[in-house]
Amino acid sequence: MTERRKTRQVVLRHPTNPVTVGGDAPVSVQSMTTTKTADHEATLQQVYALAAAGADIVRCTCNEEAAAEGLARLVPRSPVPIVADIHFQYRLALAALDAGVHCLRLNPGNIRKPEHIKQVAQEAKDRGVPIRIGVNAGSLDPDIEAKYGITPEALVASAERELAYFAEVGFDDVKISVKASNVPLMVEAYRQLSEVTDAPLHLGVTEAGPPPAGLLKGTAGIGTLLLEGIGDTIRYSLTADPVEEARAGRQLLEVLGLRERKGVDLIACPSCGRAEIDVIGVANEAMAAFAERELPIQVAVMGCVVNGPGEARSADLGIAAGRHRGHLFIQGQVVRVVPEGEMVAALIDEAEKLVAEGVEARLAARDVGAAAEAEADRQALLAEKGEDANASEAKVSLIRKRTEGT
Numbered sequence: 013m014t015e016r017r018k019t020r021q022v023v024l025r026h027p028t029n030p031v032t033v034g035g036d037a038p039v040s041v042q043s044m045t046t047t048k049t050a051d052h053e054a055t056l057q058q059v060y061a062l063a064a065a066g067a068d069i070v071r072c073t074c075n076e077e078a079a080a081e082g083l084a085r086l087v088p089r090s091p092v093p094i095v096a097d098i099h100f101q102y103r104l105a106l107a108a109l110d111a112g113v114h115c116l117r118l119n120p121g122n123i124r125k126p127e128h129i130k131q132v133a134q135e136a137k138d139r140g141v142p143i144r145i146g147v148n149a150g151s152l153d154p155d156i157e158a159k160y161g162i163t164p165e166a167l168v169a170s171a172e173r174e175l176a177y178f179a180e181v182g183f184d185d186v187k188i189s190v191k192a193s194n195v196p197l198m199v200e201a202y203r204q205l206s207e208v209t210d211a212p213l214h215l216g217v218t219e220a221g222p223p224p225a226g227l228l229k230g231t232a233g234i235g236t237l238l239l240e241g242i243g244d245t246i247r248y249s250l251t252a253d254p255v256e257e258a259r260a261g262r263q264l265l266e267v268l269g270l271r272e273r274k275g276v277d278l279i280a281c282p283s284c285g286r287a288e289i290d291v292i293g294v295a296n297e298a299m300a301a302f303a304e305r306e307l308p309i310q311v312a313v314m315g316c317v318v319n320g321p322g323e324a325r326s327a328d329l330g331i332a333a334g335r336h337r338g339h340l341f342i343q344g345q346v347v348r349v350v351p352e353g354e355m356v357a358a359l360i361d362e363a364e365k366l367v368a369e370g371v372e373a374r375l376a377a378r379d380v381g382a383a384a385e386a387e388a389d390r391q392a393l394l395a396e397k398g399e400d401a402n403a404s405e406a407k408v409s410l411i412r413k414r415t416e417g418t
Contacts, residue, residue: 014241019212022142022185024069024093024114031068031093033142033187034212034244039270040068041261042214042247043254044097050078052085058254063091065255066262066274069245071095071117080107087112095144102128109135117144120174121151129174133183142185144214145174149192149201164201167192171205186211187245191218195233202237212244222251227260238268273309276302276363279327280313285401286393287315289333289352298356307367311359317390318401321346329366331359334393339386342371346386347378 021035031040043062047055049072059070074080074096087094095115096108100122108116109132116136123129136143147170149162156173160166167190178186188211190201198217206213217233220226230248237243246264248257265271280295281287295313302311312330314320317339320332325344332339338355340348340362350358366374400406 014239016241017206019210019244020184022187022212024095024142025140026090026093026114029092033214037244039238039243039265040245041066041258041265042069042071042095042245043067043257043261044071044247045073046254048079049073049082049086050076052082055082056086056089059086059090059092059094061255062258065258067092067258069093069095069115071097071247073097074104074108074111074113075099075101076104077107080104080111083108083111083113087114098123102132105132106135109139109141113141115142115144117146118174119146119148119151120170121148121153124153126177129177130181133178134181137181137183137185140185142187143178143183145171145186145188146214147171147174147188147190148218149190149194149197150218162192162197164190164197164204167197167201168204168208172208175209175211184211187214188212189214189216191216191249193217193219193229195229198233199236202242203240206242213242214245214247215243216247216249218249220249220251223256226250226252230260231264235264235268238264238270274306276305276307277310278302278313279310279324281315281320281323284315285403286318286397287333288335288393289315291315291333294333294355298359301356301360302363305360305364307363309363309367311363313359316393317386318393321386328371329359329363331355335389337389339382339389342366342374342378345375345378346383347375348382349379349385349389 019034022033024031033040045055045058047058049055062070070092072094093114095117096113097117098105099119102123105116147167152166152170156166156170171188171190190205192198195217215234215237217230220229234246246261248260250257266273278299280291298313309328312324312327314324314332317332317334321341321344324330330341336352338350338352339346340358
C-alpha cells in the first residue's frame, strides 16, 4: 500500500466522541439510517445499532421540518456524530444546524443558487460545523453535465464550483465525495479530485445494490483507492440493513491494515478430498457465533487433520476435523481434541480464553496427550485415504500426456 495522501483535517465535534477526518486520523466508517428521522426514537435505536457494528459517523436524512425536529431530539442522545443529509431545500440545512448536527451533507446538483449555498456555508462556519460536498453522478448540475457529460471531469468540476462558493465566505471546513454507481468512473473521479484539493475525501460507490454484488462493487471502488493512499472516510451504499454497511466498512479497513482489528478474522479451507465435515456449514456456524464477540484474533476452520493445523499455523487459533473429532490448535500446535459436535463451542471457549490469558498461558494449559491423539488420527486418515486424496498426481499425469510432443 502506498503512503496515505496528505489532507487537511475536519472535526465532527461530538461532545464525548468527536471524530477527526483527514490528515493522520484513522480512516473512519460511515453509514446512514433508513428510518424516518421524524421518528427519533426508532432512528436513535438504529444509530446505536450502527455504532455497535463499527460506524464512527451516522448520516440521517433531513427532508422535512419534522425530520429537523427529530434531529433536535436525537442528536443530544447519539453516541456518534450525526450528519444531516440535505437535498433541494437549503432552509432544511439551516434547520439541521439549529438542531445541533455535527456535519451537513449538501448535494451541489440540487441546491444550485449561489446565495443559498453561501448562506448555509456562512452559518456552518459560524457554528464550527463541517460540510461534505456530496457530488453524485446521477444528479449533476445540468450545465456541468451538458459541458462534460457524465465523466470524472464533470464530478470534479461540480466539487470545485461548490468549493469556490464556500471560499467566497471564507469557509474551508470541508470534505468531499464524488460518487458514482459505475466503479471505474468513481475511481477515476477520486483520482482526479485528489490532484486538485487537499480536502479529506469521503469514498463510496453509490447505489451499489444488494449484497453480494453491492459488496463487490463497493469493495472494488473503495479498496482500490485506499490501496493507492486515497480516502479518509468511507461508506458502503447497500440495498440492505445499514448495519451490513457498517460491518463491511470496518472489516475492509481491518483487512487493509488501516484500523485495528476488533472482531474475529475467520478463515476457512475450501474443502478437498480429505474433508470429513461440511466445512462451509461449520465455518458459517462459527462466523455467526463470533459475530457479536469483539475478539481481535484470526481463527481458522479446516476440513481435515492431515494438513489443517500446519496450513493454518499462522492463525491465532483454529480447529481441524477428522474421524468425527476436532483438533483444536493454537498457532499450529494441537492443544485439545473434542467431539465433532462440540467443535464450534470449543473454538469459542478457547478464543475467549486466548484473548484473556494470552498464547503462552493457553499453550501451557494444553491437554496432556492431545498431540499424540491428533497424530494418531492423522496417521489413520492417511492410511484410509492415502497421500493423494485429491487425485492430484493423476491429473498431473494426464496433463503431461496431453502436452507430450508439444
